[in-house]
Amino acid sequence: MLLTVDMADLAASADATASLLTFSLGSCIAVSVYDVDARVGGLLHFMLPESSIAPAQARDNPAMFADTGLVALFTSAYALGAEKSRLRVKVAGGSQLLSCDGSFDIGKRNYLALLRILRRNGVKIDAEDVGGGVSRGMRLDIGNGAVTVKTRNGEVSL
Amino acid sequence: VNPTTIASVVDEIDALPRLPESALRIMDALRNPQASMAKIVEAIRFDQSMTTELLRICNSAYYSRSRRIASLQEAIVVLGATNLMRIVLAAHSRTLLAAEQRGYGLPPGALWRHSVAVALAGDKLGEGLPPAQRATLFTAGLLHDVGKILLNERMELNYAAIALRVARERIPFPQAEQEVLGFTHADVGAAIAERWGLPEPIVRCIRYHHQPALARTSDPLLDRVHVADIACLLLGIGGGDDGTHYRADIGALRRVNLPPGGIERLGLETVLALKQVEAAHLATAA
Numbered sequence: 001m002l003l004t005v006d007m008a009d010l011a012a013s014a015d016a017t018a019s020l021l022t023f024s025l026g027s028c029i030a031v032s033v034y035d036v037d038a039r040v041g042g043l044l045h046f047m048l049p050e051s052s053i054a055p056a057q058a059r060d061n062p063a064m065f066a067d068t069g070l071v072a073l074f075t076s077a078y079a080l081g082a083e084k085s086r087l088r089v090k091v092a093g094g095s096q097l098l099s100c101d102g103s104f105d106i107g108k109r110n111y112l113a114l115l116r117i118l119r120r121n122g123v124k125i126d127a128e129d130v131g132g133g134v135s136r137g138m139r140l141d142i143g144n145g146a147v148t149v150k151t152r153n154g155e156v157s158l
Numbered sequence: 159v160n161p162t163t164i165a166s167v168v169d170e171i172d173a174l175p176r177l178p179e180s181a182l183r184i185m186d187a188l189r190n191p192q193a194s195m196a197k198i199v200e201a202i203r204f205d206q207s208m209t210t211e212l213l214r215i216c217n218s219a220y221y222s223r224s225r226r227i228a229s230l231q232e233a234i235v236v237l238g239a240t241n242l243m244r245i246v247l248a249a250h251s252r253t254l255l256a257a258e259q260r261g262y263g264l265p266p267g268a269l270w271r272h273s274v275a276v277a278l279a280g281d282k283l284g285e286g287l288p289p290a291q292r293a294t295l296f297t298a299g300l301l302h303d304v305g306k307i308l309l310n311e312r313m314e315l316n317y318a319a320i321a322l323r324v325a326r327e328r329i330p331f332p333q334a335e336q337e338v339l340g341f342t343h344a345d346v347g348a349a350i351a352e353r354w355g356l357p358e359p360i361v362r363c364i365r366y367h368h369q370p371a372l373a374r375t376s377d378p379l380l381d382r383v384h385v386a387d388i389a390c391l392l393l394g395i396g397g398g399d400d401g402t403h404y405r406a407d408i409g410a411l412r413r414v415n416l417p418p419g420g421i422e423r424l425g426l427e428t429v430l431a432l433k434q435v436e437a438a439h440l441a442t443a444a
Contacts, residue, residue, distance in 0.1 A: 007395070008429055024268070024394040024395075024398075025394050026393050026394020026397050027392050027402065028393060047425060048426065049422075053419055053423065053426070054423070057426060057430065061430070064426065064429070093394075095392075095402040096402060097388065097391075097392055097402050097404055097406055098329075098402075098403060098405045099405050103411075103418070103421050104388070104389075104392060104421060106421065106422070106425070107402075133401045135394065135398065135399050135401035135402075136401075152317070152321065
């Protein structure tokens with residue numbers, strides 16, 4: 001079963017036949033988590049680094065932001081039986097424009113916010129494909145934890 | 159050597175689904191600052207399917223009211239004339255823009271999604287402009303990428319050459335389009351808008367939406383379409399394989415004068431508004 005995760009959204013699953021997909025990441029970042037023992041995984045497509053710019057919207061749409069989105073992603077995976085020590089974390093996205101002033105470097109700020117939050121919580125990234133200008137999509141297969149990044153040039157496993 | 163000319167591309171326009179007459183009438187009614195409710199109703203009411211769809215949207219859970227809405231006049235009161243126009247135009251443009259554009263790596267629905275997002279983002283940036291200008295801005299945002307529809311097949315054939323240039327020379331996607339095809343999706347879009355007889359300010363926004371500096375004089379509508387488009391491309395809203403291979407025009411950015419954190423807020427509000435539009439349309443698709 002294919003389950004599409006929209007931008008500013010997330011999904012978690014323990015269904016071995018399910019695949020979680022997200023597309024057109026741009027400067028947004030997709031974060032996948034997977035517990036191979038529990039066979040539980042989740043996928044987040046967050047858009048902006050900090051929920052502090054809009055706390056009210058963050059309550060209704062936690063997956064919009066890195067900070068609230070990561071909490072929601074990990075919580076959803078734990079609720080299905082995943083354990084923090086076993087979670088493998090993979091990351092894709094964070095594209096940049098060819099040139100812009102600092103206000104448009106959302107991709108970079110998203111990535112830095114992600115690193116900061118994961119480090120603070122003692123979680124490391126197992127694999128990543130970030131930056132540049134290429135359009136990416138990400139897919140997580142719940143059955144075996146395989147993560148692939150899709151671009152026009154094809155799919156690469158992460 | 160590329161034998162195609164822009165004229166031969168534009169001749170293919172007649173094969174496109176046209177913008178319905180009622181859409182043109184609505185745009186016309188909106189550009190008139192004194193547009194009365196009667197005139198707006200007049201523009202829609204002959205379009206039976208649109209009237210039905212609007213009433214369904216008004217009566218959907220999303221806009222739920224205690225009372226059933228049975229007429230266009232009531233619908234305008236419920237949604238407000240401006241909101242109603244946006245829903246109508248977004249719905250009209252769906253027939254034109256919803257198809258898959260494989261050449262650009264746009265799955266079904268993506269170009270429509272991107273176009274509506276740019277219209278909504280441009281509208282946010284247009285707060286404070288006179289209503290007639292905001293209506294023009296909304297339409298220009300909705301149609302800015304219409305040229306991609308006609309270039310799609312050529313893109314399928316030439317994508318590899320264009321992508322190679324983008325990667326090797328680090329040039330923006332439209333510049334590589336220009337070098338390989340001889341024109342950009344913006345040129346073709348402007349030619350389509352001219353052929354359809356759309357007003358000059360809309361044609362101009364479409365033609366220069368990636369290069370506002372090429373327009374001889376600065377134009378608040380063009381600046382806003384450019385910044386709205388760049389923001390949506392950056393965030394990947396309805397994005398294709400062209401990804402974020404674009405350049406923001408510093409002059410346009412300065413003139414639009416986003417406050418610090420303005421791009422985040424613009425992205426946030428655009429995505430939330432887009433989710434509303436999509437929910438309203440999904441509600442009527444059943």
